[in-house]
Amino acid sequence: MVSDTDARDRRRVTRDRAQMILLGAITLAAVIVGLTVVVNSHFVTQNGAVSEVSPQIDEAQEFEYESRKGSRSLVLRLNHRHRNLTGEDLGEVIESNVSVYSGLIAESYASSRGEYVDVTYNNDSSHFGSRVVQEADGNVTSDAGQGEWHVGRPSGEMRNVGWFTMNVDVDETNEQTTWINVTNATGHWVNVSINKTTAGTGVNLGVTSNVSHAGNASTLCDPSRERVLLDVFEGSTFTGDCEFNGTRSIQPPYRVDVSGGKHLVAKYELVFNDTIDSTYYRPCTATGPVPSSDQPCRAPAVWTANVTTEFGGSQLSYANEYNITVYREAR
Numbered sequence: 001m002v003s004d005t006d007a008r009d010r011r012r013v014t015r016d017r018a019q020m021i022l023l024g025a026i027t028l029a030a031v032i033v034g035l036t037v038v039v040n041s042h043f044v045t046q047n048g049a050v051s052e053v054s055p056q057i058d059e060a061q062e063f064e065y066e067s068r069k070g071s072r073s074l075v076l077r078l079n080h081r082h083r084n085l086t087g088e089d090l091g092e093v094i095e096s097n098v099s100v101y102s103g104l105i106a107e108s109y110a111s112s113r114g115e116y117v118d119v120t121y122n123n124d125s126s127h128f129g130s131r132v133v134q135e136a137d138g139n140v141t142s143d144a145g146q147g148e149w150h151v152g153r154p155s156g157e158m159r160n161v162g163w164f165t166m167n168v169d170v171d172e173t174n175e176q177t178t179w180i181n182v183t184n185a186t187g188h189w190v191n192v193s194i195n196k197t198t199a200g201t202g203v204n205l206g207v208t209s210n211v212s213h214a215g216n217a218s219t220l221c222d223p224s225r226e227r228v229l230l231d232v233f234e235g236s237t238f239t240g241d242c243e244f245n246g247t248r249s250i251q252p253p254y255r256v257d258v259s260g261g262k263h264l265v266a267k268y269e270l271v272f273n274d275t276i277d278s279t280y281y282r283p284c285t286a287t288g289p290v291p292s293s294d295q296p297c298r299a300p301a302v303w304t305a306n307v308t309t310e311f312g313g314s315q316l317s318y319a320n321e322y323n324i325t326v327y328r329e330a331r
Contacts, residue, residue, distance in 0.1 A: 091123030125306035138294030162327025
């Protein structure tokens with residue numbers, strides 16, 4: 001039989017145990033809440049840092065894309081702006097213009113985003129090619145008036161071509177044919193024939209392209225103010241009104257020859273991926289009499305531009321060096 005005293009003792013022990021369990025639960029809950037606050041604050045801090053860096057990564061990528069695109073366009077234009085420059089002179093002109101471009105883009109980023117950017121052209125690390133240019137209307141002949149000649153080296157050594165434009169004076173061009181013959185190292189070739197014609201409506205420029213592995217394609221190019229601007233590389237006119245098989249129809253490297261050049265009147269430019277010499281034309285900066293503007297001469301052109309870019313922000317800073325291909329490559 002349990003006495004009243006024993007019953008009271010048991011109730012007291014049970015009450016004390018319950019209070020200890022309750023106190024332990026409250027303590028454990030406080031610890032869990034504290035840890036949650038610490039862990040959450042850690043993750044909030046980390047996520048905050050990532051969220052701050054992420055927009056700058058996007059801005060840095062945008063800067064890289066725009067700076068390389070802008071530098072390529074600038075170097076391309078400067079390559080074709082001047083005729084009588086040495087490679088050193090051309091490098092100084094490009095370096096100066098890229099510096100101005102860098103200042104403008106840096107001012108834009110500093111004022112709108114508070115970031116530092118810079119673009120630098122490195123002439124010593126850039127790769128030069130050769131530009132053959134006839135900047136005024138004349139027959140497409142050598143500087144000695146030969147109608148049959150090699151545009152590259154007389155030995156027939158082959159080079160890649162990234163630019164070949166021809167601005168034809170249709171009225172002064174003969175109805176007899178001029179051929180631009182392009183051959184590659186595997187024996188494939190593209191022959192482009194050009195002549196004035198009355199086929200179609202009015203006076204047009206007839207262009208026929210014969211590809212060794214694709215056959216013939218003929219088109220009539222409608223002149224604008226008596227002129228037609230041909231992109232012989234792509235096989236089209238800049239007005240887009242006619243298309244033909246251009247030099248990129250075959251794989252480089254190429255040898256470019258002219259036949260019947262006395263029948264065609266034009267100004268034109270080619271850019272090779274390497275320096276060349278030729279007995280058919282002199283350097284545009286030749287000592288003695290400077291080559292006439294209606295005769296071909298050769299000048300340096302930057303084929304691959306070496307550029308350093310820098311980006312500096314509150315969360316991200318770096319510098320990169322790029323080799324930017326200025327001219328299109330044949331596929």
